[in-house]
Amino acid sequence: MMTSARSVALDTLIKVLNQNSYSNIALNNALEKSKLSDKDKALTTKIVYGTIQYKIFLDYQLKPLIKTKLKDKFIYPLLLMSAYQYFFLERIPTSAIFDEANKLAKNYSGRNSGSYKLVNGILRALDRQGELLPNKNNTEEYLSIKYSFPKWLVEYFIDLFGLKRAKSILSASNIPAATSIRITDSNLSHSDVADQLAKEKIKTLPSKLTDHNLLIEHGNVAKSDLFKEGKITIQDSAASLAVDAFNFKGNEKVLDACSAPGGKTVQIAEQLTTGNVTASDIHENKLALVKKAAQRLGVSDKVKTVALDARKAQDHFTSGTFNKILVDAPCSGLGLIRRKPEIRYDKKLADIKNLSKIQKDILNHIAPLLAPGGELVYSTCTITKEEDEDVVAAFLKNHADFELVPIKVGNLPKQDFVKILPDEFNSDGFFIAKFKKRG
Numbered sequence: 001m002m003t004s005a006r007s008v009a010l011d012t013l014i015k016v017l018n019q020n021s022y023s024n025i026a027l028n029n030a031l032e033k034s035k036l037s038d039k040d041k042a043l044t045t046k047i048v049y050g051t052i053q054y055k056i057f058l059d060y061q062l063k064p065l066i067k068t069k070l071k072d073k074f075i076y077p078l079l080l081m082s083a084y085q086y087f088f089l090e091r092i093p094t095s096a097i098f099d100e101a102n103k104l105a106k107n108y109s110g111r112n113s114g115s116y117k118l119v120n121g122i123l124r125a126l127d128r129q130g131e132l133l134p135n136k137n138n139t140e141e142y143l144s145i146k147y148s149f150p151k152w153l154v155e156y157f158i159d160l161f162g163l164k165r166a167k168s169i170l171s172a173s174n175i176p177a178a179t180s181i182r183i184t185d186s187n188l189s190h191s192d193v194a195d196q197l198a199k200e201k202i203k204t205l206p207s208k209l210t211d212h213n214l215l216i217e218h219g220n221v222a223k224s225d226l227f228k229e230g231k232i233t234i235q236d237s238a239a240s241l242a243v244d245a246f247n248f249k250g251n252e253k254v255l256d257a258c259s260a261p262g263g264k265t266v267q268i269a270e271q272l273t274t275g276n277v278t279a280s281d282i283h284e285n286k287l288a289l290v291k292k293a294a295q296r297l298g299v300s301d302k303v304k305t306v307a308l309d310a311r312k313a314q315d316h317f318t319s320g321t322f323n324k325i326l327v328d329a330p331c332s333g334l335g336l337i338r339r340k341p342e343i344r345y346d347k348k349l350a351d352i353k354n355l356s357k358i359q360k361d362i363l364n365h366i367a368p369l370l371a372p373g374g375e376l377v378y379s380t381c382t383i384t385k386e387e388d389e390d391v392v393a394a395f396l397k398n399h400a401d402f403e404l405v406p407i408k409v410g411n412l413p414k415q416d417f418v419k420i421l422p423d424e425f426n427s428d429g430f431f432i433a434k435f436k437k438r439g
């Protein structure tokens with residue numbers, strides 16, 4: 001069978017939707033194996049992520065049209081991705097979308113199978129039906145379908161942020177994230193980097209949040225000279241603020257207690273002269289990524305790695321060992337939906353409550369390892385109260401020897417803690433709080 005952008009997209013979606021593979025891993029594997037042009041790879045990526053992102057919306061459109069059991073396993077993923085293109089990729093003519101779907105159906109089922117006719121019939125009916133949405137008065141249901149978020153999450157956002165802000169967050173979470181880079185070489189200015197990348201036909205925009213990040217508008221930055229030389233790295237602008245919250249002297253002993261894949265470990269190491277950073281993570285296999293990041297950016301001599309459950313850190317280190325500790329905690333990741341669309345389907349309210357408990361446990365066990373006068377930064381890439389503000393409140397309640405220290409980072413005003421929602425700065429949603437241990 002001829003490989004095309006859409007056949008690779010369909011193969012990937014079959015793996016993700018029918019076999020529960022992770023979309024980024026399944027897609028990367030499929031793209032690597034394919035011989036598609038960069039343009040076709042971009043189309044495949046758009047179709048795969050777009051179909052997953054809008055699955056609740058697309059299910060709603062297809063439901064009234066499917067009246068028989070779909071026997072062939074490829075049919076539903078094919079209908080979903082065709083419906084995605086029909087509703088969201090306005091530049092592709094409907095006839096082209098349907099022709100391509102018919103070709104794929106023939107290839108996957110054989111010309112004589114009823115599956116081909118079924119796909120053709122359902123797509124024609126979809127064209128006649130047009131877009132369906134629930135009644136607007138049924139607010140949660142309407143927003144759930146329109147933005148393709150589970151209803152409980154819509155309700156949760158409305159409870160937490162109010163209706164207007166919830167809508168804005170839902171909408172922003174569906175806008176694909178531009179790649180963000182951070183300048184790691186302090187001798188390079190924003191415009192130096194923008195100019196050098198422009199020479200390699202990579203277009204950038206300044207980040208509104210920090211002076212050391214740029215957003216990539218166009219081009220593959222991972223292939224640029226600056227990236228290969230380790231002078232820039234890929235890191236979200238909001239995420240980069242967690243390390244900025246520390247006041248480094250350069251000689252500190254630092255613990256990065258949840259470190260993989262190492263984005264913040266290397267950022268810490270860049271700030272150190274005679275100091276060093278111990279990068280730990282519960283998953284030993286992920287520490288290879290931390291080592292690789294440190295090597296690429298030339299800071300390996302300042303980074304030690306150790307596999308460790310942060311809740312057992314006291315078995316490994318004596319009290320007061322570290323001057324600074326970062327807990328970039330495991331979390332529900334609801335600030336990352338722009339980049340990982342399926343997070344919205346994977347998480348349940350029970351997960352949020354469970355993660356909140358893990359986060360509190362990690363902080364409780366880590367706290368004694370900080371030396372008096374030392375700084376502890378707690379961060380998450382989520383926006384739930386249970387994992388952000390509630391964790392901070394619980395920590396302060398249980399640790400009279402710690403105080404919350406206001407943070408002044410990036411282009412933000414000084415504040416008690418930083419909570420960035422995904423609709424503000426073209427960045428991930430992110431939370432940062434800083435504590436000082438009384439000395």
Ligand SMILES: C[S@@+](CC[C@H](N)C(=O)[O-])C[C@H]1O[C@@H](n2cnc3c(N)ncnc32)[C@H](O)[C@@H]1O
Binds near residue numbers: 262281330
């Ligand atoms: C948000 S990620 C960290 C991202 C990383 N700081 C960076 O900037 O690249 C959270 C990490 O915590 C790790 N983790 C989960 N539970 C942990 C635990 N109990 N102790 C230590 N690490 C844990 C996960 O394996 C994951 O790599």
